[in-house]
Amino acid sequence: MNLQSNGIINVYSIAILIIIGFHSFKNNEKGSCRYKLYLMMLQVTILMLIVDIFSRFDGMSNAVYPIFNYIGNLLIFILNPILPSLWLLYVHYQVFPEDKKTKLIYLLLTINIINLAMVVLTQFFGWYYYIDSQNIYHRGPLFYISFSFTVVLIVSAFATIVINRKIIAKKYYYSLVFFAIPPFIGVVLQIIIYGISIMLNSVVLSLLIVFLNIQNHSMNIDYLTGVNNRRKLDEYMEKKVFSSSSSKTFSAIMIDLNNFKCINDNFGHDMGDVALQISAKILNSCVRSNDFIARYGGDEFYIVLETHNINDLEIIVDRIKAAVEIFNESSNQPYSLGFSMGYAVYDYNAHMTVEEFQKYIDELMYENKQSNIEKRIKLGTA
Structure with missing residues (x-):
């Protein structure tokens, strides 16, 4: 996927997320953890889509392009586990709204710190990736470890939903289950097919599905008590x-x-x-x-x-x-x-x-x- 086509798709994806974010401010649950986590997912996805454009200056010869390529890939690998971490927290608070599980937060924080350390060391040892003198990106020997963080977090969120399906209202269950499917397919395709980048765009589709569910939820819910109206x-x-x-x-x-x-x-x-x-x-x-x-x-x-x-x-x-x-x-x-x-x-x-x-x-x-x-x-x- 070349720079131009990738940029157009990402710009459209960003526009969709901005529209979703604008309409989200009308939501009745603005003070809830779920709303804040959803808004954070929107913001992180927008940031990653912008950064992803920078990482597409791969193989281009120019004094500035290698800097763009370096910064883009550095930030993409740092941000990779943050998005599924937020999703796992969102699922947790959707399933257990009264449970403030600090252990889960510490675990996710630990995973992201480990990933950050690995990304920093990658700049010296090329573990996750390296960029050669021709400004060409190459996968490193530990590349799959980076994506394993993302896959494990997505699967964990999916498992949480399926295991607790009996206590999740049907009106939320299917949208929660569906959320994990497009990003998971995107991650797998991105690993198998070198050069393709659709994981973030598939996340936009999932966020849109959840947004529509939130909107429907807001229309039918009593804002004070949280039960149906x-x-x-x-x-x-x-x-x-x-x-x-x-x-x-x-x-x-x-x-x-x-x-x-x-x-x-x-x-x-x-x-x-x-x-x-x-x-x-x-x-x-x-x-x-x-x-x-x-x-x-x-x-x-x-x-x-x-x-x-x-x-x-x-x-x-x-x-x-x-x-x-x-x-x-x-x-x-x-x-x-x-x-x-x-x-x-x-x-x-x-x-x-x-x-x-x-x-x-x-x-x-x-x-x-x-x-x-x-x-x-x-x-x-x-």
């Missing part, structure tokens, strides 16, 4: 009702936070927001990854479950009640959480619409709420 709930419920049959149906739970107004009035709206976030975490901890949780509005949540057995549904309701009790016993928050819940299995033979089914569950939730109020009045805690 009302819009996504309505779409999901329509699909569930449409796909139901006499042998395959679903169930739903409507949850209302007790005394939420009192939390806001007594402790402030910031504390009320925290209560909503805690509630979402409690609900997430009580259901499976393929179950659906949404913020219905205000202080109300909705859970749609892949079960058509009332006994299984009641077990989940009891699990939620137990989780709330555990939180109240162990929490240092100045308030206690309480849920009022209405729940039911969708009766296919009744042919209820989404609105009718939601109204039915809402009525059950209201009955439970009134019952909870009466209990608190009797106990003198209302």
